[in-house]
């Protein structure tokens with residue numbers, strides 16, 4: 109027993125400033141849950157670990173912007189995500205959080221180990237310092253003008269307009285994002301992890317792995333080729349794990365270094381919770397453990413290069429046995445995929461559809477070797493024709509037959525049919541798929557067994573035998589019921605809720621609920637069956653269309669909200685406004701008295717307008733649609749109280765109203781004659 113393999117399976121730590129969406133589910137959570145459930149059926153020694161990643165500048169920044177504490181932000185997302193995982197049946201042994209004390213201690217211990225061995229390197233670098241705030245500013249805490257595109261609100265780490273990667277020192281006119289203070293450049297001391305020194309060791313280790321997925325190896329190769337660079341492990345921030353070394357006040361351990369140590373802390377926490385506080389060592393330090401990190405492709409570098417290098421530096425810990433990273437799951441649909449990407453939140457979808465239907469749909473399109481696409485239509489088809497049409501159908505027809513022809517009891521059996529052996533043989537292929545992390549193939553083979561079961565029912569025609577050969581008919585139905593039990597085991601990794609339901613329908617329990625009992629006789633003859641139920645009710649077109657519409661709605665609503673936010677500071681986010689708000693906009697009739705094209709501009713016209721007693725000038729981008737001469741004399745509608753601005757250096761004092769769609773633009777004009785300056789309401 110001592111040499112038995114242990115499995116330590118981890119799922120990526122979700123960052124606690126966002127809700128988990130179905131792209132995350134497909135990349136890092138459903139695959140390990142399926143894998144772990146299979147291992148448990150096999151009787152393997154396995155624990156399944158994850159938790160919220162709760163530090164870093166993004167959380168601190170979100171807290172500042174929302175005017176709440178970072179604790180409030182992380183609580184919101186941690187508890188919501190935890191519940192969504194439970195609802196969809198992701199069964200962690202522990203879902204911890206990196207804000208827990210045990211993690212702070214573990215991460216500090218790890219850091220000190222490297223520091224005391226003089227592995228960490230001290231470097232002095234130029235950094236922006238706020239005299240007013242008395243601290244160095246981390247990159248995200250600086251804003252300024254992008255040197256590439258001129259965006260005046262570029263972030264210290266990147267420009268969101270042109271996508272350039274930046275450092276705060278490259279920004280023109282940098283200022284503190286929090287106080288607006290103009291920082292000065294000062295020498296700052298930081299500790300670095302010398303990743304470059306581990307390049308050879310890491311390469312050797314990685315290339316000794318023969319069973320890693322090709323996509324993972326490809327990513328790793330790319331990084332190794334460009335050379336591993338030293339990375340800072342300290343950062344100027346209040347929120348996080350304090351650097352446990354003198355002369356580092358106001359610094360925390362960089363989150364990329366500290367977060368993956370969360371896997372170790374969570375394992376400790378789990379074993380403390382079951383009163384075996386030292387047992388975590390058997391998993392992290394014992395040679396018989398297979399450490400498997402399930403992640404999305406954006407995390408490959410951390411889990412297959414950087415964290416292993418840190419583990420090597422520390423010593424004593426095992427290294428990952430495999431990192432079966434997945435590609436991305438996108439949402440199909442023309443506009444949606446671009447603007448929203450994976451925008452379907454886990455917490456929302458589990459409220460609308462049964463968890464097993466979502467699990468099945470996602471499992472059948474897992475992005476194991478390339479990106480894949482989710483669509484609502486596909487979810488409907490998978491439910492109606494596969495889950496209901498194949499799986500639900502087999503269970504239902506078998507149970508209904510036993511109920512009506514055999515008094516709701518399990519009929520007797522004498523001879524064995526080949527069918528059970530066939531199923532047993534098939535499980536070897538499925539096992540291989542699981543062992544190689546080919547979960548999509550495992551699902552296909554699993555469903556093929558259910559297809560074969562339906563074929564067996566059809567070919568043996570029990571409905572014909574029931575009159576004259578009732579005993580033979582009973583044998584067939586007994587076989588079918590035994591298959592139902594095997595199917596409950598087989599589908600358990602993918603469809604745990606349905607598996608439970610089948611056991612209930614069979615009035616059975618988990619005594620024989622093990623992988624090696626598939627294809628065996630697990631149900632006693634003569635026993636009464638439980639109550640039948642429809643496993644997969646049909647999903648109607650209406651339900652699916654509703655989801656597709658609400659996607660589009662929320663998409664365009666988001667656009668409206670964004671526009672409102674851009675234009676007014678205190679938007680409540682709703683797109684309804686009160687009369688008071690409308691009255692704030694001063695709309696008036698204006699008469700165009702002069703109009704000319706703006707030199708060197710393809711779009712702009714300069715208009716001189718009469719508005720009541722005054723004259724004003726507006727610059728408007730309508731020259732593709734109207735010639736200057738045809739504008740003169742028109743009665744148009746303008747926003748009279750818009751803040752003046754400059755377009756190509758020309759003053760513009762207001763805005764005219766026009767209707768625009770699909771590259772066409774038409775002015776809003778007044779019907780008939782009215783004095784310029786008249787109020788529009």
Ligand SMILES: [Zn+2]
Pocket residue numbers: 254255256257258259262267268269270271272
């Ligand atoms: Zn830019």
